[in-house]
Amino acid sequence: MKSLAMNYIQVLTIAGSDSGGGAGIQADLKTFSALGCFGTSVITAVTAQNTLGVRSVHGIPATIIKDQLQAVLDDLSPVAIKIGMINRAEVVDVIETELKHYPAKVPVILDPVMVATSGHRLIEPDTVNQLVEKLFPIVSLVTPNIDEAIILSGQEINNLDDMVAAGKKIIEKGAKAVLVKGGHLAGPIIYDVLISGTEIPVVLESAFIASKNLHGTGCTLSSAIAAEMAKGNNLLSAIKDAKKYISQALQAGSEVKTGEGNGPLNHFFEPLKLIIQ
Secondary structure, eight states: OOOOOOOBOEEEEEEEEETTSSSHHHHHHHHHHHTTOEEEEEEEEEEEEETTEEEEEEEOOHHHHHHHHHHHHHHTOOSEEEEOOOOSHHHHHHHHHHHHHOOSOOOEEEOOOOBOTTSOBOSOHHHHHHIIIIIGGGOSEEOOBHHHHHHHHOSOOOSHHHHHHHHHHHHHTTOSEEEEEOTTSOSSEEEEEEEETTSOOEEEEEEOOOOSOOBTHHHHHHHHHHHHHHTTOOHHHHHHHHHHHHHHHHHHHTTOOOSSSSOBOOTTSSOOOOOBO
16 A cells, blocks of 8 residues: 655644634635645634624633644644734743644744734733743744834834834844834835844835735735745745735735725635645
């Protein structure tokens, strides 16, 4: 009997569920699939939300999160991990413990989801400190947007120089690498800044795309980076490819109406078949 030696490229998302389908676990799994990877998931919270905003949030018990995480890591062996919404300190503890014990040295992308597009705060204040102390040392990249970078760095951000300064402060708190996303700063060019240890900051530019459909952009970007790293790209190449994917997904979905508020990206504008290795 022939041995099954081929595998899908398996990627894990640890995040919250978005009932509207545009962000969180739903956006992560769509992104993995669109980029040719097999997505697995650990759900940390269930949100009642749509394109207009978040109505309520229910945290999944930490014991169930632990069971989900162990079940995936024990059997499916993901080669990259994305971490999204973590709204309680006990969940940070579970993730830190389980990932420390995971034998494979895989890239881990942390998207520090703190505030929804609608302005709804998604994280308890004491959990921010836990994220910094316990997860920063074990993740490969942290991907805050402007609002999240302000919280993490403790400084205002009004321009590109502020983004660099804030990123350096986040590095000083223990992060190996930080991608400060500048999409919330108005202008014809969007700047993202990659800061990695003592290396010179890398400024990445992309054209502003006029669209109301921006819901889930941050979740999608961090998931795309994880997927590209799972496929073997280094960090900078993965970020560049992920940014290209985001721009195309935004453009493809810019004229589509989904709900009455901030709609989703078009994740499947040109999906890949599942890659088998």
